[in-house]
Amino acid sequence: MAIDLSSQMSAVIDLMGQSLTLKRKSSTINKFGDSTNTYTTEIIYAGVNDFNDEEEWTKYGIFVPGDKLFFIKSIVTKPSEGDEIIYRGETYEIKKIRFPDSGYISHYECGAKRI
DSSP, rough: OOOOOHHHHHHHHHHHHHEEEEEEEEEEEETSSSSEEEEEEEEEEEEEEEETTTTTHHTTTSSTTTTTTEEETTTTTOOOOOOOEEEETEEEEEEEEEEEEESOOOEEEEEEEOO
């Protein structure tokens, strides 16, 4: 019997997740070529893990131990690379996003670096 890891992760986020702020980044370029970033914020619920030496993304040098992996439930509109997460007073920029391997996406896994 196959185990549905997506629904299990959703349950873990419900039990152990934390409230944090997601800042969605939107960029515009004016007629002079200057870029302006604006942000909208929303409170979301997510699981949080520190990266360690065993993580795939740390093995390839994308992240270092201490960077964060946020598990964001899919009921939130899909986050984007460049969006920011405020967690325990620190701001992290989302650098990579991956999805579960199953057909149903219950959550997004967002690798983020402190800025």
